[in-house]
Amino acid sequence: MVDFHNRLTLAQLDADGALEEALVAATGSTRTQFLRSAALGSAALLTGLSDSATASPGPRQDTAILNYALAFEYLQAGFYTEAESLGTIRAMDAERERWARTLGAHERAHVRILKDVLGRRAAARPFFDYRGITEDPTTFTRTAVAMEDLTVALLGGQAPRVANQGLRSAFFSLLTVEARHATWARRIVGVAPVAEAFDSPKTIAQVDRVIRSTRFRVSRPKSEGRGSPRFTG
Amino acid sequence: MRSFARGPGWIAFAVFSTLAAVSVWAALTGRLGGNTDAAPPVDRRSAVAEAALPDPVPPAFVPPKPEALSGLDHVSFWSPVRRSIPVRVRANQNAAVIARLSTRTPEGTRNLVLILDRRRDARGTLWVRARFPSERNDAVGWVPRAALGGYGVVSTHLVVDVAKLTATLYRNGKRIFEAQVGVGMSENPTPTGEFYIRNKLTKYANAFYGPVAFGTSARSPTLTDWPAGGFVGIHGTNRPDLLPGRISHGCIRLRNTDILVLERLMPVGTPLTIV
Amino acid sequence: MIEIVLDGGSRRHVLLGGLVVGAALAGLLTALGRPAAAQAPSPEQDERILNFLLNLEYLQSAFYAEADSPGTLDGELAAFARVVGKHEQRHVERLKRLLGDGANPAPELDLEDVTSDEDAFLEAAIVLEETGASAYIGQAPNLTVEGVTAVAPLVSVEARHAAWILAIAGRNPAPAPADPAATVAGVQSAFERAGLVPPSG
Numbered sequence: 001m002v003d004f005h006n007r008l009t010l011a012q013l014d015a016d017g018a019l020e021e022a023l024v025a026a027t028g029s030t031r032t033q034f035l036r037s038a039a040l041g042s043a044a045l046l047t048g049l050s051d052s053a054t055a056s057p058g059p060r061q062d063t064a065i066l067n068y069a070l071a072f073e074y075l076q077a078g079f080y081t082e083a084e085s086l087g088t089i090r091a092m093d094a095e096r097e098r099w100a101r102t103l104g105a106h107e108r109a110h111v112r113i114l115k116d117v118l119g120r121r122a123a124a125r126p127f128f129d130y131r132g133i134t135e136d137p138t139t140f141t142r143t144a145v146a147m148e149d150l151t152v153a154l155l156g157g158q159a160p161r162v163a164n165q166g167l168r169s170a171f172f173s174l175l176t177v178e179a180r181h182a183t184w185a186r187r188i189v190g191v192a193p194v195a196e197a198f199d200s201p202k203t204i205a206q207v208d209r210v211i212r213s214t215r216f217r218v219s220r221p222k223s224e225g226r227g228s229p230r231f232t233g
Numbered sequence: 234m235r236s237f238a239r240g241p242g243w244i245a246f247a248v249f250s251t252l253a254a255v256s257v258w259a260a261l262t263g264r265l266g267g268n269t270d271a272a273p274p275v276d277r278r279s280a281v282a283e284a285a286l287p288d289p290v291p292p293a294f295v296p297p298k299p300e301a302l303s304g305l306d307h308v309s310f311w312s313p314v315r316r317s318i319p320v321r322v323r324a325n326q327n328a329a330v331i332a333r334l335s336t337r338t339p340e341g342t343r344n345l346v347l348i349l350d351r352r353r354d355a356r357g358t359l360w361v362r363a364r365f366p367s368e369r370n371d372a373v374g375w376v377p378r379a380a381l382g383g384y385g386v387v388s389t390h391l392v393v394d395v396a397k398l399t400a401t402l403y404r405n406g407k408r409i410f411e412a413q414v415g416v417g418m419s420e421n422p423t424p425t426g427e428f429y430i431r432n433k434l435t436k437y438a439n440a441f442y443g444p445v446a447f448g449t450s451a452r453s454p455t456l457t458d459w460p461a462g463g464f465v466g467i468h469g470t471n472r473p474d475l476l477p478g479r480i481s482h483g484c485i486r487l488r489n490t491d492i493l494v495l496e497r498l499m500p501v502g503t504p505l506t507i508v
Numbered sequence: 509m510i511e512i513v514l515d516g517g518s519r520r521h522v523l524l525g526g527l528v529v530g531a532a533l534a535g536l537l538t539a540l541g542r543p544a545a546a547q548a549p550s551p552e553q554d555e556r557i558l559n560f561l562l563n564l565e566y567l568q569s570a571f572y573a574e575a576d577s578p579g580t581l582d583g584e585l586a587a588f589a590r591v592v593g594k595h596e597q598r599h600v601e602r603l604k605r606l607l608g609d610g611a612n613p614a615p616e617l618d619l620e621d622v623t624s625d626e627d628a629f630l631e632a633a634i635v636l637e638e639t640g641a642s643a644y645i646g647q648a649p650n651l652t653v654e655g656v657t658a659v660a661p662l663v664s665v666e667a668r669h670a671a672w673i674l675a676i677a678g679r680n681p682a683p684a685p686a687d688p689a690a691t692v693a694g695v696q697s698a699f700e701r702a703g704l705v706p707p708s709g
């Protein structure tokens with residue numbers, strides 16, 4: 001029987017601290033340094049995404065919002081795909097396995113949706129280091145739960161800012177799916193499936209700070225060189 | 234355990250049509266067809282909405298079918314070495330050291346290892362069993378996960394047959410490329426065993442190596458004093474007339490046209506089997 | 509035409525209430541006139557949309573209040589009805605506050621049949637929550653920025669409710685990678701079929 005009085009916090013979910021640290025940062029702690037580069041892309045990705053009153057709605061801002069959402073979906077899709085590819089999901093019980101597989105397929109579909117909508121303006125896929133969290137069923141599950149709730153906060157915050165009606169419709173269609181993901185996940189881990197009557201939106205700056213604290217996004221390792229080869233020949 | 238049973242109510246809520254040009258008023262009064270001149274009183278108790286509302290705006294995409302992962306039998310993972318670290322014979326801080334990993338290759342690229350397995354030690358630290366560069370053809374050992382970076386995934390596999398003098402590239406288990414090769418002469422043979430592609434060199438001007446050279450994790454068993462470690466490369470050649478043949482110091486040589494095709498098809502991190 | 513997505517992402521066209529609409533019926537429906545095209549957002553239209561959404565919340569709130577009588581529901585279903593009922597009541601209050609004097613009054617509803625036993629409750633709750641979420645998705649793009657910003661926190665919660673009740677029912681809580689939108693007519697028919705509102709006319 002699920003304990004419905006148990007309110008969910010990231011700290012409860014995330015035993016090894018990556019997202020707990022992120023939550024503290026997102027609530028304004030001075031512990032985390034504000035880094036120059038964005039967590040989910042270049043600093044340019046954050047340009048034009050200010051949630052301030054001076055932001056101007058329109059196609060340029062819509063593109064920026066979509067690209068940030070795409071970066072986030074890359075992160076999620078990569079997370080589930082890596083866990084499944086490594087065999088972590090196969091090691092879980094049947095219900096959790098079904099949940100994780102379904103969500104992975106959905107997140108990959110979300111990446112395709114946003115890439116299609118953005119076309120040439122779609123940001124490239126960043127490189128991620130999930131730091132072992134995808135290699136253990138417990139850390140994977142806890143982090144997935146937290147990330148799904150964070151996606152709801154991101155999409156819930158951004159969907160109303162999308163100017164184009166067709167794009168806004170698309171955003172709400174994705175928002176509700178992420179909300180289903182989050183609720184399903186919470187029920188699986190045994191916490192209140194729906195804790196609040198209203199979901200709180202987060203600004204992009206807040207979401208980015210959380211993601212930055214996970215240190216999931218890393219630079220692509222350099223594997224191409226230019227010097228003359230010195231192999232044995 | 235419950236399966237996802239679909240009842241009729243499930244379909245009902247999931248589907249709505251816009252082909253039906255049903256006005257809100259008509260829906261409320263439930264009149265299908267016929268004339269709509271006379272307006273019966275709207276029953277407030279059944280009214281979902283009394284006034285005309287705009288239809289939903291179609292979403293700006295066509296929902297794709299969710300796809301399960303496939304080809305997992307043929308994927309392989311590689312990871313960059315984030316910090317210089319000893320490789321141990323077991324997943325244990327006190328186990329014997331069998332090698333040391335550096336963060337860079339002699340070519341200045343990031344050093345990589347292939348990921349084979351994982352395990353937590355008694356203290357809960359995650360370790361990874363990795364294949365690393367070595368003159369031995371069974372060079373695997375354990376390193377802490379934290380010493381490595383993000384995982385790259387490949388679904389390709391290169392097989393070089395030193396007897397048949399061929400290089401064959403597979404993707405998802407299917408053969409997609411094959412070429413004749415030159416391999417090491419008997420005094421300096423190409424080592425056999427399990428290895429991987431560690432880096433790629435381009436934009437150098439050295440016709441001996443052709444237009445592209447791949448570095449592998451394989452090292453010559455004989456040229457142990459070779460500058461830069463004596464690693465076996467896979468590269469083009471300015472002597473295609475020698476192929477196929479046992480003519481090199483251990484490297485695997487392809488005709489330049491072939492190495493350029495291979496460059497398109499084979500990412501760094503691809504496992505390499507030399508038989 | 510809106511592309512409709514069912515479980516597994518396969519697309520079906522022209523489905524009204526789960527039935528593939530035959531040509532004859534489609535023709536009849538078409539004879540009724542053109543749909544109201546998407547209008548530019550306006551505060552006046554916001555009021556009509558929010559009242560539509562308020563009607564849905566009234567229905568949900570009354571449904572859960574009715575189901576809350578002791579003995580009807582057990583275990584997680586009872587907890588669901590209690591928690592979600594509280595949420596829907598707060599949704600009613602928020603929408604009423606947004607609408608001010610323009611808010612519709614609460615309708616009189618007869619929900620005894622659908623709350624009389626667990627199976628009826630379960631099926632009706634699924635329709636209520638799924639339809640609610642789809643209705644919000646459908647109208648969100650038609651609202652002004654102020655309007656959509658105000659309702660966004662409710663939309664995801666409706667979807668959460670839907671996922672929860674589906675999970676309780678042993679069904680897929682997230683049937684598709686993207687959720688469909690509902691027309692007002694679709695909402696009406698779904699509710700009628702589920703016995704939540706009497707057939708109109």
